[in-house]
Amino acid sequence: MAFMRLDKFLSDQGVASRKELKAIIRHGRVSVDGITVIKPETKIDSDVNRICVDGDLISYSKYRYFMLDKPCGILTATEDKKQKTVLELLSPEMRRMNLFPVGRLDKDTSGLLLLTNDGDFAHRVISPKFSVKKRYYAEVDGELTEEDEKAFKNGIELRDGLKCRPAELIRLGGKRCEVVLTEGKYHQVRRMLASVGKPVTLLRRLSIGTLELDKNLSEGEYRELNEKDLCKVFSAD
Ligand code: URA
Numbered sequence: 001m002a003f004m005r006l007d008k009f010l011s012d013q014g015v016a017s018r019k020e021l022k023a024i025i026r027h028g029r030v031s032v033d034g035i036t037v038i039k040p041e042t043k044i045d046s047d048v049n050r051i052c053v054d055g056d057l058i059s060y061s062k063y064r065y066f067m068l069d070k071p072c073g074i075l076t077a078t079e080d081k082k083q084k085t086v087l088e089l090l091s092p093e094m095r096r097m098n099l100f101p102v103g104r105l106d107k108d109t110s111g112l113l114l115l116t117n118d119g120d121f122a123h124r125v126i127s128p129k130f131s132v133k134k135r136y137y138a139e140v141d142g143e144l145t146e147e148d149e150k151a152f153k154n155g156i157e158l159r160d161g162l163k164c165r166p167a168e169l170i171r172l173g174g175k176r177c178e179v180v181l182t183e184g185k186y187h188q189v190r191r192m193l194a195s196v197g198k199p200v201t202l203l204r205r206l207s208i209g210t211l212e213l214d215k216n217l218s219e220g221e222y223r224e225l226n227e228k229d230l231c232k233v234f235s236a237d
Contacts, residue, residue, distance in 0.1 A: 006051070009058075010030070010051070029054050030051065032051055063118035067113070076103075076104035086115070094222075111137075112212075114208065130234070135205070137206050138176070155167075164185065209233040210237065
């Protein structure tokens with residue numbers, strides 16, 4: 001990494017705002033290679049220097065990745081004048097990281113939503129070209145049948161004539177099912193199930209690739225992804 005200002009480096013890592021960091025640094029709480037530094041404009045190289053705040057090592061990562069268990073009733077957007085967005089569920093530190101949602105879940109859909117500041121990563125997850133599987137749990141009004149399963153396998157034609165890729169409909173008994181897609185058209189699961197006459201009453205995303213929503217998270221909670229998690233996003237089995 002090229003040299004950069006100490007206060008910029010720390011704000012990029014979500015430690016605090018640039019303004020707060022100026023005070024933190026001036027109060028002698030930051031050290032570079034074990035030596036206290038009091039000038040926010042000090043140039044550092046994070047590949048070489050060890051930067052600590054209050055004794056805690058701050059390691060550099062340009063891109064950050066999180067999973068959120070999105071609750072129903074929240075918009076998948078970075079900002080909205082009237083309604084609460086997923087970014088408002090995050091801590092102040094995370095809100096400084098320029099994160100954005102990877103694709104979208106409808107306001108009334110809950111479950112696995114990825115957040116990142118890495119545009120290429122988001123593109124690879126969303127683009128149908130990469131065929132990343134997204135698995136949903138759904139409950140519907142009506143009994144799901146073998147014919148519905150076949151229709152999904154053959155590629156559903158939506159009511160507006162739009163043709164969907166072949167998809168998996170896994171019947172779990174009665175009104176419950178899982179749906180696996182490799183594309184993400186607007187309201188796709190709801191529209192596919194509506195087109196076989198089974199309106200969705202509940203929808204929750206369970207996984208992306210082989211990365212499952214962490215069962216230790218409650219709705220509205222999130223955690224950072226590690227290398228293993230990131231590999232799972234692009235793995236098929
Ligand atoms: N399909 C839908 O209909 N809604 C979502 O939020 C995601 C997939």
